[in-house]
Amino acid sequence: MIVSRGTVDDISAVLAVDGLILRGGFRFTSQDTAPAGRSGMPARSILLVGQAGAAPWPHFLRWRERQPQAIADPLDTWARGVIGSVAEKFGARAVSPSDRPYLPFQQWAMRAEGLRPSPLGILMHPRYGLWHAYRGALLFEEAIAIPAPEASIHLCDACVDKPCLKSCPVDAYAADGFTHQACLAHVRGADGAPCRSGGCLDRNACPYGSDYRYPADVQAFHMASFAGL
Known part of the structure; x- marks a missing residue:
């Protein structure tokens, strides 16, 4: 059975009611270790939601x-809850980035949308910059006709100054990767008030996707969650 393009459009319409969007997808191949679909059989297709x-x-x-x-x-x-109800409606299995054991959401996202990581680890989107997220995925045991992502420039390659690596007071994003404990200690400390109220300074320094930048209260919510505050 082929899940029709019209059905995918219907899924998009239902997700839009809650401000969510489909973020591409693909068919699993014989080379993939596909996760289980709704009945426990290996999934044949995936649609990312974010x-x-x-x-x-x-x-x-x-x-x-x-x-x-x-x-x-x-x-x-x-x-x-939102993605689960959509999965129930359209005969899919819903999975989340926080499921244990962790599923390879970043690899799925790169494959679905043709994106690459920024120096901060967040995938760089050609339109949204760093201001986007993946909230879950729908796994289907049927084949879905999904076009391959269009080729696009990786904006980080065009960015010479890399301000995203120069704004953090504790250089949390160093050459060796993200120094989690240094970042956490700073955000929780007296000098971390700007980060707590307005979000990561490195992320906000990125010049791309500014029209999609999260408002300060949204960034403060995510920072509080990260810091356990």
Whole structure:
């Protein structure tokens, strides 16, 4: 059975109600170790679900107002619920980046959209810059006709100054990779107030995708989650 283009359009329309979008997809091949689909058989196709900018934020906040104050990982819980209901409607299995054992979401995303990582590790999108995210995926046991991603320039290759590597007070993104503990200690400390209130200084220094930059309150939410505050 082929899941039609019309069905994919229907999925997009349902996701849009909550500010989410499809982020490409692909068919698994015989060379892949495909995850299980809804019935437990290996999935044949995957559609990535995510966001561009902070479009889901108002929808999430309205949901959050109806939840217990102490709910754990509220954004992840909200996204699981939304994507899970879409999976139920269209006969798919929903998976999340926070599932254990971890699934290769970054590799899936690069394959689905033809993206490459920025120096910060976040995938650089030719339109959204660093201001996008993947919230889950839909796994189908049927084949889906999905066009290959269009070739696009990797914006980091065109960026000479690399301001994303020069703005962090503790040089959290060093040549050897992300120094998690240094970043965490800074964000939690007295000097980390700008990061707590407005987000990662390195990420905000990137000149690309500024139209999609998360508002300060959204960045503060994510920073508080990262720092356990």
